[in-house]
Amino acid sequence: MTEEINFILDSAKEAMNGSIAHLEKEFLNIRAGKASPQMLGGVFVDYYGSQTPISQVANINAPDARTLTVTPWEKNMLGTIEKAIMIANLGLNPMNNGENIIINIPALTEERRRDLVKQAKHEAEEAKIGIRNHRKDANTDIKKEEKNGTAEDICKKAEEDVQKLTDSFIKKIEELLAVKEAEIMKV
Numbered sequence: 001m002t003e004e005i006n007f008i009l010d011s012a013k014e015a016m017n018g019s020i021a022h023l024e025k026e027f028l029n030i031r032a033g034k035a036s037p038q039m040l041g042g043v044f045v046d047y048y049g050s051q052t053p054i055s056q057v058a059n060i061n062a063p064d065a066r067t068l069t070v071t072p073w074e075k076n077m078l079g080t081i082e083k084a085i086m087i088a089n090l091g092l093n094p095m096n097n098g099e100n101i102i103i104n105i106p107a108l109t110e111e112r113r114r115d116l117v118k119q120a121k122h123e124a125e126e127a128k129i130g131i132r133n134h135r136k137d138a139n140t141d142i143k144k145e146e147k148n149g150t151a152e153d154i155c156k157k158a159e160e161d162v163q164k165l166t167d168s169f170i171k172k173i174e175e176l177l178a179v180k181e182a183e184i185m186k187v
Contacts, residue, residue: 005158012138016169019130026123035062035105045084071100124177135166
C-alpha cells in the first residue's frame, strides 16, 4: 500500500478513536445512581472573580455509593460552592455542615432509569454517526488517491480496511452501551 493510503487509514482510525473517547466522556455525565466525583465535573465556582471548576477549589470524594463530600481548600468558599452546586441544576441538594458539603444522591426511579437509558442510546447513536462520517471522509480521500493514479486494487483493499475499522468501532460502541445500560438499570 502507498504511504498516502496508510495515512488515510491512520487518520480514520484516530478520528474514530476520538469518537469513542467522546462517547466515554458523555457516558460519565450520565449518572447511574452511584455517587461519583465526575458528577460535579460541570460545576463552576466564582473564585476571586473567575469561573473555576469545582475540582480546582475543593476536594471531592465519594465515601459510599450514595454520598458525595466536597471539602473546600478555603473555608470561606463553603457558601459559594454550595450555591454553585444548586445553580448547576443537577437535581442534588447540598448540605453545609461548616466543615464540608455533604450531598446525598437520591435513588433513581424506574422512569428516570429509562430516561437515562434513552439518553445513553442517543449518545451511542451520535457516536455511530461520527464513526460513519469518518468512514465517508476516508473513502472520499481514497477515491481521490485512485484518481491521482493509485492502483484500483490497492484502493479497493483500503476501502475494505476502512469498512473493517468502521465495523469494529461500531461493535465497541454497542459493547460500551450494553455496559452503561446494565449499570443504569441495576438497582
